[in-house]
Amino acid sequence: MSNINRREFLKILGIGTFMGIGGWSMFEVVGKGEIEAFAEKYKKVPGALQAKRWAMVIDLKKLDQQIINDCTEVCHRIHNVPKILNPKEEIKWIWDEKFKNAFPELKDDYMSSEIKNMHVLVLCNHCENPPCVRVCPTKATFKRKDGIVMMDMHRCIGCRFCMAGCPYGARSFNWRDPKDYIKNENPEFPLRMRGVVEKCTFCYERLDRGLPPACVEASKGAIMYGDITDPNSEIRKILSSNFAIRRKAKLGTKPSVYYLL
Amino acid sequence: MYDGGKIIFGLIIFIALVTLPFTLGIGKEYIKANPKIDTPEIMKLPEAERKCVESKDFMRKEHMKMLIEWRDAVVRDGKTLYVNSQGKTFNMSLQNTCMQCHSNKSKFCDECHNYVKVKPYCWDCHLEPKENIKKEAGL
Ligand code: SF4
Numbered sequence: 001m002s003n004i005n006r007r008e009f010l011k012i013l014g015i016g017t018f019m020g021i022g023g024w025s026m027f028e029v030v031g032k033g034e035i036e037a038f039a040e041k042y043k044k045v046p047g048a049l050q051a052k053r054w055a056m057v058i059d060l061k062k063l064d065q066q067i068i069n070d071c072t073e074v075c076h077r078i079h080n081v082p083k084i085l086n087p088k089e090e091i092k093w094i095w096d097e098k099f100k101n102a103f104p105e106l107k108d109d110y111m112s113s114e115i116k117n118m119h120v121l122v123l124c125n126h127c128e129n130p131p132c133v134r135v136c137p138t139k140a141t142f143k144r145k146d147g148i149v150m151m152d153m154h155r156c157i158g159c160r161f162c163m164a165g166c167p168y169g170a171r172s173f174n175w176r177d178p179k180d181y182i183k184n185e186n187p188e189f190p191l192r193m194r195g196v197v198e199k200c201t202f203c204y205e206r207l208d209r210g211l212p213p214a215c216v217e218a219s220k221g222a223i224m225y226g227d228i229t230d231p232n233s234e235i236r237k238i239l240s241s242n243f244a245i246r247r248k249a250k251l252g253t254k255p256s257v258y259y260l261l
Numbered sequence: 262m263y264d265g266g267k268i269i270f271g272l273i274i275f276i277a278l279v280t281l282p283f284t285l286g287i288g289k290e291y292i293k294a295n296p297k298i299d300t301p302e303i304m305k306l307p308e309a310e311r312k313c314v315e316s317k318d319f320m321r322k323e324h325m326k327m328l329i330e331w332r333d334a335v336v337r338d339g340k341t342l343y344v345n346s347q348g349k350t351f352n353m354s355l356q357n358t359c360m361q362c363h364s365n366k367s368k369f370c371d372e373c374h375n376y377v378k379v380k381p382y383c384w385d386c387h388l389e390p391k392e393n394i395k396k397e398a399g400l
Pocket residue numbers: 123124125126127130131132133149165166167168169170171199253
């Protein structure tokens with residue numbers, strides 16, 4: 001080593017750093033073909049429905065008891081949601097709520113009882129700024145790139161922080177083994193186990209196969225959905241020409257479910 | 262040797278204890294895991310197509326890791342198709358893909374899982390194929 005002087009040593013060091021920045025060593029080890037093969041391993045279905053941010057508009061004028069029942073029934077049936085009658089233990093992804101409870105901040109002493117008791121379909125709002133995601137210690141609940149607030153049941157430890165965090169009561173906890181409370185299982189969808197939290201998932205499994213959410217399909221036009229970042233989408237057109245409200249908008253969770261009155 | 266008798270006695274007890282798992286097994290039948298892949302769903306495929314998503318060897322060693330990767334791709338990234346090493350495409354689903362061929366969970370999954378005494382919790386949520394009901398109904 002005696003024939004390397006300080007100057008040469010620095011030169012070698014410089015070349016080494018340069019190669020490192022260029023990422024040459026990476027290509028030598030992995031090879032371009034292998035990188036491409038890796039990226040191709042998992043793919044979306046060609047017809048999958050995609051958006052920058054999914055959102056829904058529910059037209060309360062078009063809702064009637066039949067539609068409310070149909071939407072609830074189809075969602076709970078295809079997602080194997082157990083039917084537990086005890087209200088303290090019941091599991092619901094979408095349900096019928098009175099206006100005064102869905103929009104408590106709009107309640108007024110002189111509001112007509114007709115409006116107070118109007119039926120509203122409520123579900124997870126897939127908030128843009130979801131408190132449930134922020135408090136989940138395991139990332140079992142997280143926001144997908146398309147705005148859907150999702151659950152990974154495999155990771156849920158049942159701590160229920162998310163239920164405390166959600167201001168809309170959109171989440172239910174499985175106090176019992178749900179198996180015993182499902183009559184006809186949908187063989188294509190999994191169940192859940194005792195001790196996990198569940199909620200509406202915006203029918204991710206249908207969107208990923210190119211189908212609209214089941215409640216939208218069953219709603220006879222009362223529920224519309226689409227990409228809210230796309231100014232040409234159906235829901236953006238509706239929102240630009242109608243007065244729409246969101247639940248507890250003041251809290252800053254930025255719900256993606258809008259209601260037309 | 263001081264206390265030679267005691268030491269030898271102790272050694273004999275020690276060896277007896279250490280070899281207990283082997284001596285207890287003497288004369289007992291050795292049951293090897295024997296997973297079956299002869300389900301009607303697999304048998305009705307033409308022989309050239311009777312192939313799993315990857316090679317038998319790969320699946321035997323790696324299926325658990327593969328299922329976890331599938332889960333993350335589907336749940337986190339919304340990617341539901343798997344392109345295998347031959348370029349063939351499959352829907353990534355334990356319930357709707359794997360178990361459609363391996364409709365004999367008790368003679369396939371359980372066979373090895375019981376042998377190595379592992380209890381994967383897949384079936385706490387994912388629906389098993391209805392083996393017994395099918396048989397009873399003569400389907
Ligand atoms: S409605 Fe509740 S559960 Fe749904 S994203 Fe908002 S905070 Fe989370």
